[in-house]
Amino acid sequence: MPAPTPFYISSALPVAERIGELDAALAAAGFQSAIGNRQSAITWRHWLSCKTQPVAPLLRWWRGQGRPIEVVSEFELRAALAEGFTPPDILVNGPAKHHWLPQFCGAPVAGPVRFKRKVQRAGSVTGAPGLRDLSVNFDSPAELARLLPLAKKFNWRCGIRLNTGEEFDPENPQFPTQFGFAPEEAAAALRKLVRARARVETVSFHLRTNISSVQIYQRAMAEGAELCRAANFSPPFLDLGGGMPVRHVLTRGGKVFDGEFGLRAFAGMLRQSAKAFPGLREIWLENGRFVSAGSGVLVVKILEVKERRGLRQLICDGGRTLHALTSLWEQHRILSLPGRTGAETLTAVHGPTCMAFDQLARIPLPRSLRPGDHLIWLDAGAYHIPWEMRFSHGHAAVLWHDEHGLRVARERQDFASWWGWNRLPAG
Numbered sequence: 001m002p003a004p005t006p007f008y009i010s011s012a013l014p015v016a017e018r019i020g021e022l023d024a025a026l027a028a029a030g031f032q033s034a035i036g037n038r039q040s041a042i043t044w045r046h047w048l049s050c051k052t053q054p055v056a057p058l059l060r061w062w063r064g065q066g067r068p069i070e071v072v073s074e075f076e077l078r079a080a081l082a083e084g085f086t087p088p089d090i091l092v093n094g095p096a097k098h099h100w101l102p103q104f105c106g107a108p109v110a111g112p113v114r115f116k117r118k119v120q121r122a123g124s125v126t127g128a129p130g131l132r133d134l135s136v137n138f139d140s141p142a143e144l145a146r147l148l149p150l151a152k153k154f155n156w157r158c159g160i161r162l163n164t165g166e167e168f169d170p171e172n173p174q175f176p177t178q179f180g181f182a183p184e185e186a187a188a189a190l191r192k193l194v195r196a197r198a199r200v201e202t203v204s205f206h207l208r209t210n211i212s213s214v215q216i217y218q219r220a221m222a223e224g225a226e227l228c229r230a231a232n233f234s235p236p237f238l239d240l241g242g243g244m245p246v247r248h249v250l251t252r253g254g255k256v257f258d259g260e261f262g263l264r265a266f267a268g269m270l271r272q273s274a275k276a277f278p279g280l281r282e283i284w285l286e287n288g289r290f291v292s293a294g295s296g297v298l299v300v301k302i303l304e305v306k307e308r309r310g311l312r313q314l315i316c317d318g319g320r321t322l323h324a325l326t327s328l329w330e331q332h333r334i335l336s337l338p339g340r341t342g343a344e345t346l347t348a349v350h351g352p353t354c355m356a357f358d359q360l361a362r363i364p365l366p367r368s369l370r371p372g373d374h375l376i377w378l379d380a381g382a383y384h385i386p387w388e389m390r391f392s393h394g395h396a397a398v399l400w401h402d403e404h405g406l407r408v409a410r411e412r413q414d415f416a417s418w419w420g421w422n423r424l425p426a427g
Contacts, residue, residue, distance in 0.1 A: 001374065002406050005301040006318025007397040008385060010053065010409070012061040014294035019046060022263055022287070029267035034282055042274055042281060047091055049241075049288030050076040053295060053381050057400040057409055059083040070241075070286050074100040091135040091284070093161070093206070093241070095179060098146035105130045105150050130154040137161045137204045137239060139180055144189050151198050159202025159239060160189050162227060164220040166207055179206065183223075187231040194233070202284075203228060206241030209289055213260040214269045217242070225276035234279035240270075244290035249379050250331040257330075289382040296381030298323050298396075300360075302373045303352070311362075312347040314369060319351015321358040323396060324377060325387040331361065335376040340366040349375065353391050394418040 023033060026044050034045040047070040048062045054076065060083055062069065069085050071077045072094030080090050092101065102108065136151065137159035138144045151158050163180035181189055193200035205220050217240065228235060244266070245257035274280055300318035307313070320327045334349070347365035351358040360377060369375075388395055394413030399406050 001299070001301075003397045003399060003408065004412060005299055005374065005396075006316075006323060007299055007399055007412070008296050008323075008380060009299065009399045009401055009406070010055045010058060010296045010381060011401040012058055012295065013401075014381070015058070015062075015291055018291050018294065022046075022267075022285070022290070025263035025267040026270070028264065029271040031267070031271065031283070042271075042283065044283045044285060046291070047284055047286045049286050049292070050080060051386055052288030052383060053292040054079065054386060055398060055400065055409055056083060057402070058292075058295065059085075061402075063089075074103075077101075077104070087131040087134040090131075091137070091239070091286075093137050093139075093204070093286075095139045096143070097136070097139065098143045101136070101147065102150060105154060107150060131156075133157065135159070135202070137202060138189065141181070141185055141189065144192065148193070148196055148198060152196060155199055157202065157237075158193055158198050158200045159204050159235075159237070160186050160193075160200075161204045161206065162186050162224055164205050164207075164223045166216050166220040166223075167205070168208075170208055177208075180204075183227055186227055190228075190231040190233045200233075201235060202237040202239050203233075203235040204239035204241065204284075206286070207243070209243030210245045210257045211242050211261065212245065212257065214262070214266045217266065218269050218273055221270075221273040222276065225273070228277065235277065236279060236281040237284060238274070238277060238280055238282075239284040239286070241286040243382075244287045246289055246293040246379055246382070248333060249293065252329055252331055254331065293379045293382035296379075296384060298377040298380040298384060300351075300375050300377070302369060302371050302375065304371055305369075310346070312345050312365075312367065314347060314349050314365075314375075315352065316349060316360070316375060317352050318396065319349065319353070319358045319360045321351050321353040321355055321391055322389050322393055323351070324360055324380060324384055326383060327360050327377075331363065332380070333378045334361060334363070334365070335378065336366070336369060337374040337376065340368040340373065342366050342368045352393065355391075390418060 032043045034043040047068050050069055050071045063084055068089035068091060069080050070091040070093055071080055132154045135157040139161050161180035163176060163182055167177045169175045169177060203224055205224060207216060207220060245261050247258055249257055270283060298318060300316040302314050302316050304315040344364040345367045348362045349360040351360060397408060397412040398410035400409040
């Protein structure tokens with residue numbers, strides 16, 4: 001093994017492959033990429049969802065492709081600036097931005113905490129005063145009221161995030177999500193931006209994860225188009241976020257997520273639905289899960305084997321609690337090193353924490369698997385590192401693979417770092 005387990009391996013190659021597939025579908029539907037030639041009436045542009053896979057070499061590779069980045073927090077914005085993205089290539093989304101974004105413009109933030117204005121290596125505010133020409137999608141009337149003066153002063157490209165009828169709590173569909181403007185709020189916000197002569201150019205919505213069909217996007221776009229008509233607003237940019245389903249990933253019950261979602265059907269729907277937005281010049285895509293899931297794997301080692309009540313149990317040094325929260329609702333393929341074959345038996349793959357919750361999978365696996373073998377959990381490039389925990393253990397190492405081979409992007413967390421947050425002196 002190239003490093004002590006558990007560890008993640010991340011690579012840009014699967015990202016490039018997914019982007020290539022989506023680009024081909026969009027081009028076949030008649031769109032023109034915003035990178036390069038602008039012959040078509042409507043172009044498209046991909047934004048890297050920083051929150052999905054915040055690995056520095058990936059950000060650097062993406063910037064090298066000439067593509068922009070989307071962030072939803074102070075730390076992500078600072079990371080984007082630290083990795084060389086300029087404000088015109090940064091889109092700020094997410095709720096409650098008025099509590100942290102003003103600090104980048106020399107303005108006080110709300111609440112008792114104040115940002116210390118000093119040069120810091122990772123995204124200094126003094127390194128990008130004002131963030132001129134930044135793209136910002138407002139999420140609420142409170143955000144708009146607080147940030148509108150800064151948006152005008154620094155010529156931000158402003159947008160409104162809509163809360164469409166397709167956005168709801170997946171566990172309780174009768175309730176809406178907490179994001180974006182309700183329809184009546186959105187119309188008022190657009191009128192306020194126009195009256196203020198702000199640079200308002202974008203309408204945005206972000207659907208839930210693992211979107212099961214293109215019709216969900218279609219209904220959300222139709223709702224957005226109707227709101228724009230009611231507000232007498234023609235956005236030149238339409239920002240579409242959401243988790244397009246990942247190929248090969250199953251539900252915990254073994255069903256495919258992408259059974260009714262095809263890229264060509266998605267691109268054709270975009271082309272048709274875009275006609276409802278007069279003056280539309282560009283569609284922005286923030287497909288974090290679809291783009292990034294295949295860019296990472298998780299490698300763990302089998303420490304012990306138990307058998308009870310007809311179930312074989314593999315106790316590993318990594319698992320759901322620490323490294324793969326998505327295993328709660330997703331079933332990923334698992335490979336073994338060395339490759340084990342032979343008769344399979346129902347097997348539970350557990351992590352090392354003292355929680356029954358810590359179960360990476362319960363699927364048929366070869367009975368020949370034994371302590372010392374390694375398991376590779378595929379498609380671990382979407383939200384695994386952001387949701388990683390330190391429950392009784394430190395963070396895992398992150399390795400980066402490119403044309404130069406396999407290198408360490410993040411060292412495994414040691415005890416001093418894991419315990420170092422305790423600052424109160426003894427006694």
